[in-house]
Every structure is written in C-alpha cells, then in structure tokens.
Amino acid sequence: MSLLPQDWYARDVVQVARELLGMRLRRGAVTLRITEVEAYLGPHDSACHTAKGRTTRNRAMWGPPGHAYVYVCYGLHQMLNVVAGVVPGSAVLIRACEPVAGLGLVRRRRGGLNGPALLAGPGRVGAALGLDTGFCGHALFMPGGLELLEGRPPARVAVGRRVGIDNARPRDVRARLRFADADSAWVSHRGKLRP
DNA sequence: TCTACGATCTTT
DNA sequence: AAGATCGTAGAT
Numbered sequence: 001m002s003l004l005p006q007d008w009y010a011r012d013v014v015q016v017a018r019e020l021l022g023m024r025l026r027r028g029a030v031t032l033r034i035t036e037v038e039a040y041l042g043p044h045d046s047a048c049h050t051a052k053g054r055t056t057r058n059r060a061m062w063g064p065p066g067h068a069y070v071y072v073c074y075g076l077h078q079m080l081n082v083v084a085g086v087v088p089g090s091a092v093l094i095r096a097c098e099p100v101a102g103l104g105l106v107r108r109r110r111g112g113l114n115g116p117a118l119l120a121g122p123g124r125v126g127a128a129l130g131l132d133t134g135f136c137g138h139a140l141f142m143p144g145g146l147e148l149l150e151g152r153p154p155a156r157v158a159v160g161r162r163v164g165i166d167n168a169r170p171r172d173v174r175a176r177l178r179f180a181d182a183d184s185a186w187v188s189h190r191g192k193l194r195p
Numbered sequence: 196t197c198t199a200c201g202a203t204c205t206t207t
Numbered sequence: 208a209a210g211a212t213c214g215t216a217g218a219t
Contacts (some may be wrong), residue, residue, distance in 0.1 A: 075213030
C-alpha cells in the first residue's frame with residue numbers, strides 16, 4: 001500500500017534524499033522507517049561511484065530513477081542506494097532506519113543484538129533486509145520484493161558531511177549532503193550532525 | 196591472472 | 208587502533 005510512484009524519484013536528488021526520511025522500506029515481514037540518508041550527485045561528484053564512468057558494478061546507477069543500486073563494500077556489507085534525481089548517475093544511500101515491523105526477524109539475522117546497533121549504519125540496513133547484489137536494478141515502485149512506501153516525515157532534519165569519503169575532492173568531502181531524523185536514536189555518527 | 200582498495204563494522 | 212573479508216576495477 002502507498003508505493004511511491006516512479007516519477008517521485010525523478011526530481012532533484014538532494015530534495016529526494018531529504019524526503020526519503022520517514023518513508024518506509026518493506027521486504028517480506030520486515031518494514032523499516034528511513035532515518036538517515038546521503039545524496040550522491042552524479043559524475044561531477046567525486047565521492048559518487050559514477051564519477052569514474054560506467055562499470056559493471058554501477059550499471060543500475062545510470063538507469064532510470066526508482067530502482068535499487070546495491071553494491072558490496074569491504075567484501076561483506078550490502079549497501080542499499082535508491083537511484084534518483086534528474087542527473088543520470090545520481091542516487092541516495094540509505095544509511096540508517098528504525099524498526100516498524102519484523103523486529104524479531106531482524107534480531108535473528110543480527111545474532112540477537114538490540115538497539116541502534118541493529119539498524120544504524122548502511123551495512124546493518126542491508127543485513128536487516130537480507131539484501132544482496134541480486135537486488136541491483138530492482139524496481140522499488142512495483143509491488144513485490146523490496147518496496148518503498150510512504151511514511152511520516154521527521155519533525156526536524158539534522159545535516160552533516162557524508163561519511164567515509166575522505167579521498168574525494170575537498171569540496172565534495174565538505175558538502176553537507178547527509179540528512180537524518182534529528183529526533184531518532186536510530187542514526188549513525190550522531191555527533192557529527194547539526195540542525 | 197594479479198593486485199590494491201573500499202560510501203563499514205566489530206573487536207581490542 | 209586495527210583486523211576482518213572479498214567483490215570490483217584497473218593494470219598486466
């Protein structure tokens with residue numbers, strides 16, 4: 001119910017990133033509310049995977065908006081991005097969520113842990129949803145599989161630099177392109193965020 | 196083939 | 208502060 005339509009994603013990627021806060025991700029019994037995101041602006045953004053051109057890995061990122069881009073980081077973490085924006089090759093990284101439904105299954109996937117350690121951090125989001133690169137190119141606006149649904153936006157949004165991109169150009173490192181629900185505990189690196 | 200590295204997480 | 212852990216990408 002209340003799937004976001006594909007054209008919702010085909011707007012300024014920073015705007016889409018901010019509005020993804022509060023929206024819901026559902027796969028099977030697990031539903032999560034998005035609490036933290038980062039915008040990646042496309043080929044001109046040196047922190048963005050498409051800055052180095054087209055590769056087999058980033059193929060989905062060049063495709064139409066509203067699809068998932070999933071890649072493996074450090075050999076083990078499945079990172080979920082939402083392809084979005086008007087510039088080809090831009091996307092939004094989902095960095096953290098809070099649980100809405102299926103918390104028991106998420107805890108089982110994560111070895112019985114509890115609290116923000118379950119869902120604060122992009123690798124943890126991928127693990128909670130049981131994602132892998134097979135979801136690359138998956139349509140998030142269609143029923144079935146992984147779905148992106150409407151939700152309640154946060155009352156206050158905190159802003160900061162993107163995490164883990166220190167080898168990008170200084171101006172891209174400094175850009176304030178990380179957004180989070182300022183009132184949620186389910187957020188990574190909270191200390192580096194400002195209202 | 197071979198090598199180096201990575202939008203991270205866990206443990207020390 | 209450092210180790211885990213392996214798919215990708217670029218070089219050969």
